[in-house]
Amino acid sequence: MRLKLFLLVVSFMFLVSCGSEEDNSEPPSELVDFEASAEIEKLWDVSIGDGSGQQYLKLYPLLLSERLIATDRNGVVQAININDGDRIWSIDLDVVVSGGVGGNEIYHAVTSRDGEVILLNSKDGNVKWRVNVSSEVLVPAEIVNNNLILRTVDGKIIALHIETGAQQWVYKRDVPALSLRGSSRLVTKGNKIFAGLDSGRLVALDNNGNPLFDSAVAIPRGKSELERIIDIDGDAVFRDNVLYIASYQGSVIAIDVRKGQLIWRRKLSTYTGVEVAGSGVFSSDEHDHLWALDNNNGATLWKMDKLSARQITKPVAMEDAIVVGDSRGYLHWVSQYDGRFLVRVESDGSGFIVPPLVKGDRLYVLSRDGELIAYQYKKL
Numbered sequence: 228m229r230l231k232l233f234l235l236v237v238s239f240m241f242l243v244s245c246g247s248e249e250d251n252s253e254p255p256s257e258l259v260d261f262e263a264s265a266e267i268e269k270l271w272d273v274s275i276g277d278g279s280g281q282q283y284l285k286l287y288p289l290l291l292s293e294r295l296i297a298t299d300r301n302g303v304v305q306a307i308n309i310n311d312g313d314r315i316w317s318i319d320l321d322v323v324v325s326g327g328v329g330g331n332e333i334y335h336a337v338t339s340r341d342g343e344v345i346l347l348n349s350k351d352g353n354v355k356w357r358v359n360v361s362s363e364v365l366v367p368a369e370i371v372n373n374n375l376i377l378r379t380v381d382g383k384i385i386a387l388h389i390e391t392g393a394q395q396w397v398y399k400r401d402v403p404a405l406s407l408r409g410s411s412r413l414v415t416k417g418n419k420i421f422a423g424l425d426s427g428r429l430v431a432l433d434n435n436g437n438p439l440f441d442s443a444v445a446i447p448r449g450k451s452e453l454e455r456i457i458d459i460d461g462d463a464v465f466r467d468n469v470l471y472i473a474s475y476q477g478s479v480i481a482i483d484v485r486k487g488q489l490i491w492r493r494k495l496s497t498y499t500g501v502e503v504a505g506s507g508v509f510s511s512d513e514h515d516h517l518w519a520l521d522n523n524n525g526a527t528l529w530k531m532d533k534l535s536a537r538q539i540t541k542p543v544a545m546e547d548a549i550v551v552g553d554s555r556g557y558l559h560w561v562s563q564y565d566g567r568f569l570v571r572v573e574s575d576g577s578g579f580i581v582p583p584l585v586k587g588d589r590l591y592v593l594s595r596d597g598e599l600i601a602y603q604y605k606k607l
Contacts, residue, residue, distance in 0.1 A: 253514075253536040255555065258571070263607070265548070265560060265570040270589070270601040271312030276303040278597025279580060287327030287367050287412075288593050289335060290584040291349075296328045296335050299597050304328065304337060306352060309591065312601060318352040320345055327581070329367025329377075334389060336375055338364035344377060344387065358392035360385055366412045369420070372434055376413055376420055384413070384422055386436060396436035400424055411500065412462045414470065416484065423463055427474045431484065440487030442480075461500025461510075462541055462582075466522065471508050473497045479510060479520065493525035499582075504544030504563055511551065515539050517566060519549075531566035534559065540582040545590060545604055552579030552592060560604065574600060 276299025279286050288297040294315060298304040302320035307313070322345070326338040334355065335347045342362050346355040361379055368377040374386040374395055386395040411423035418434040431439040463472035469490060473479040475498045481490040495512055502509045507528055508520040515535050519528040538554035548560040548569055556576040560569040577596035584591045590602045 255537045255553075256533060256535040258557070259533055259568070261568045263568075263570045265607055266605040267558075267560075267570055267572045268603045268605065269572075270603055272598055272600040273305075273307055273312045273314065275299050275305055275593060275597040275599050277301055278577070278593070279595050283580070284325060285327060285365070285581050286324060286593065287329075287581050288584060288591070288599070289328040289330060289367065290586060290591060291332055295584070295591055295599070296330075297593055297599055298324050298328055298337060300324055302337070302339070304335070304347065304352060306349075307599060309586070309589070309601065312599075316352040318347070318354075320354075326364045327367050329369055330375075331370050334370065334375075336368040336370075336377070338368065338377065342379065344368065344375070344392070346375065346389070346392065356392040358387060358394075360387075369413045369415050371415050371418065371420060374434070376415070378413060378422060382425070384420070384432065384436070398430075398432055398436045398438070400430070411472075414463050414465065416465055419484070421463065421470055421472075421484070423461075423472050423474070427477055429463075429470070429472055429480075429482065431487065442482060442487060442489065461497050464501055464503050466503045469522075471501045471503055471522070473501050473510055475513065479508065479525065481508070481522065481525065491523075491525040493520055495520075499539070499541035502542045502544050502549065504549070507563055509542045509544070509549050509563070511539050511542060515553075517542065517549070517551070517561060519563070519566060529566040531561065533568070538578070540579050543582050543585055545585045546588065547606070548604070550583055550585070550590060552583060554578040556594065558583065558590075558592065558602070570604075572602065574598065 275297045279300050295307045295309050302322040305317045306315040322339040325340040329336045337345045342360045345357045362381040364377050368375050373389045378384045382400045384398040414421040420432040422430050429442045468485050470482050470484050476496045478492045479495045480492045497510045497512050499511050508522045510518050517531040539551040542549040542551050552558050556574045556578050558572045575594050575598045577594045588604050593599050
């Protein structure tokens with residue numbers, strides 16, 4: 228039987244099996260004082276049900292041009308006006324949500340722990356169709372042409388017809404015996420679909436599910452199953468025709484998607500993913516150190532370790548800053564150029580699992596307790 232576990236759970240079980248009652252995990256680093264060089268204004272906040280609570284659920288919201296669609300773990304989906312935080316509509320799907328919200332301006336897709344995929348109309352949130360797939364879906368679905376594309380934890384990438392929910396094609400790969408709990412989001416460009424797999428490989432598919440190329444992001448090393456985990460659980464990002472992607476206990480790579488050709492590779496272990504802005508590729512490693520790499524060759528531009536063990540999110544770019552949330556409920560704005568702190572905000576204290584969403588000088592973030600908050604960033 229294949230087993231998919233979040234690494235922290237595995238570590239905890241190992242400690243228990245050794246008969247130790249002592250917590251040997253690294254304590255979160257203390258926050259350092261600094262002189263702020265930017266201001267953050269809180270614009271509004273609204274409750275999105277019960278959030279994810281203590282479950283490790285990445286309930287990704289969907290940011291659109293004028294609204295934001297978000298859900299809690301109990302299937303209460305809400306459409307929120309991004310300008311003032313007013314609720315446009317709300318619907319209770321009565322499911323345990325596992326992957327947040329995906330889709331576009333016309334349709335929104337919600338996925339459940341039991342493998343149910345539910346498509347909603349954007350106008351009023353009414354259900355267009357409900358379809359069951361083979362297993363749980365942990366990341367939002369994507370829409371490519373007339374298909375809803377999603378990936379399941381049993382190693383499948385599935386296309387469902389957007390009008391009917393009928394299955395159009397399935398691409399299947401075996402999953403390792405042991406891996407982190409989670410999946411990287413699918414990345415789409417034109418009619419192509421890119422997926423980082425639990426095996427540490429990147430696969431590109433056309434709109435009919437046919438493989439275009441298959442590249443190794445990481446190669447398993449070590450003797451034990453834990454040492455050989457090389458999941459790609461973090462999100463990838465496009466810049467022009469280059470895809471930047473990274474794996475746990477593996478590397479960050481830049482790959483030319485036109486040819487499936489490797490441009491550069493840099494050893495770095497991450498389960499949050501990468502961001503690209505300016506001339507930098509930004510990532511947080513397994514120790515919660517922030518890295519800036521040169522997007523031309525992968526060379527280190529800077530490294531910042533002042534957020535060690537704070538369980539930070541994937542970094543996101545915002546004007547001249549990189550923003551991360553941490554497990555204690557803080558948001559940190561860090562300079563893209565040298566890694567120094569620009570400004571910091573404390574929110575509701577429940578912490579963040581999903582990365583913030585950025586639109587211009589505004590940032591939207593969903594806490595574990597379901598508080599959706601909008602902030603505005605202002606340079607001093």
